[in-house]
Amino acid sequence: MRLILQRVSQAHVDVAGERVAAVGPGFLVLAGFGPQDGPDSPDAPWWRAMLEKLVKLRVFPDEAGKMNVSLLDAGGEVLLVSQFTLYADCRKGLRPSFSQAAPPAVAQALFDKLCDDVQALLPEGRAQRGVFGADMAVGLVNAGPVTIMLDSRDFA
Template identity: 65%
Template sequence: MRLVLQRVSGASVTVAGEVVASIGPGLLVLVGFGGEDGPDFAEGPLCRALFEKVLDLRIFPDAAGKLNLSLRETGGELLLVSQFTLYAACRKGRRPSFSDAAAPDVAAALYARFVELARRALPGKVASGVFGADMDVALVNRGPVTIVLDSRDFAAS
């Protein structure tokens, strides 16, 4: 699993000209699943650890302007957007290979479970894109702050 977190003043997802999700201040998280993420990954401890990291990373400013507060502490919102292109392999040629990404049916189920996990943890504060849709994602990256989390980095810990 790969996550790209962007601290935002606001973000939205539009599909076929219609805004399907939007948030105010918080995090936009691009979510990708790899071939090594099996069907039960979303219920496992590694997925839970990554999700808790999203909630608890101190990447929001306190009253003094220091990055001391988490999404959970600020009460910010969360927008989750599926993105298989996080698994693009660009070593050879000019066309990225996406063979390291999870199969669409597996990824769709994992993404749905991840969104549900988020909605249970942050009731009323989670929005999501549409899996597999051609989406326009708009955001105002605040800071800018962008963080990449990869399950491989957590599995070795």
């Protein structure tokens, strides 16, 4: 699993011109799943470690402006968006290969579980999600900018 965390002042997802999710200050999280990810992934220690890192990573400003506050402590929100292109292989030619992305049925189950698990770690209503497999228009105001990648290989 790969997660791209973008610290935002606001973010939203539109599908077919309709707003389906929106958050204020917090994270826009792009989530992708690869060939090593499967039904047992949510039971793996790295899964929990990545979720804990997401909500406890101290990248929000304290009263002095220093990145020293977590999403939880800042009262931030999370917008999760599935993103199979995080597993694009661009080594050959000019057209990326997505063969390393998890099959859609596997990825959808994992994305749903990820969303449920993130929601369980946050106060009610602080986690929103895009629509899996939809052609989404994602809008955000990247605050900082701060963009951080978490990869399950680093937590195994």
